[in-house]
Amino acid sequence: MSRTTRLFVLMQTLRRYRRPVSGACLAEELGISQRTLYRDIAELKALGADIEGEPGIGYVLKPGFLLPPLMFSEDEIEAIALGLSWVTRRTDDDLAASAGEALSKVAAVLPTELRYRLEDSALLVGPVARPAQVVALSILHRAVREERKLGIAYLDAHGQPTSRTIWPIAITFFESVCMIVAWCELREAFRHFRTDRITEAEVLEQRYPGRRQDMLKAWKKAQSIRQCSSVQY
Structure with missing residues (x-):
């Protein structure tokens, strides 16, 4: 040690x-x-x-x-490097740039004997093709952060256009797909929208009712109930 x-x-x-x-x-x-x-x-x-x-x-x-x-042990440093590397490869340019800046700040406060862990980590993130984003994730992220309603033009799974007003509460990143979790005013229920199918988006002035954290808890509860109901006994 x-x-x-x-x-x-x-x-x-x-x-x-x-x-x-x-x-x-x-x-x-x-x-x-x-x-x-x-x-x-x-x-x-x-x-x-x-x-x-x-x-x-x-x-x-x-x-x-x-x-x-x-602040960090050697294992924690490698975990941070892996996480920031994932953000760089799996998200948009804005978040990738922020991840790079965060990595530089971490490196700046580390002693020389630990800094090499950031530069020579054995934990790597493989390349992946990111789906083309018509609307910048930063716009969607702003709506989530500010708890504002979002007007979107969306293409469904069959390529049919639709317009929705949604209350965005989270952005979820999968291996090659990014989705926004939101309450849909049209369906009056939680829905998931692939961000690469959003062709237009406008952050509205109106805030949605309630707190985002409470809505996120309600969505998680709904997901849990749905998973339980699908279990075969």
């Missing part, structure tokens, strides 16, 4: 204890000697961690301290 990872694990361990914990207990849990533990605690204090206590009494970490270079 590298020194940086060890300090990170020590910080996470101290956060779990609300009362002072002995150095012997911490050393045993981390699998290190007490001498190494005392040196690591001294180093964290030098970096600004508000750790109270001393050998023979115990240690407690005061809340509110966050050490940017130690």
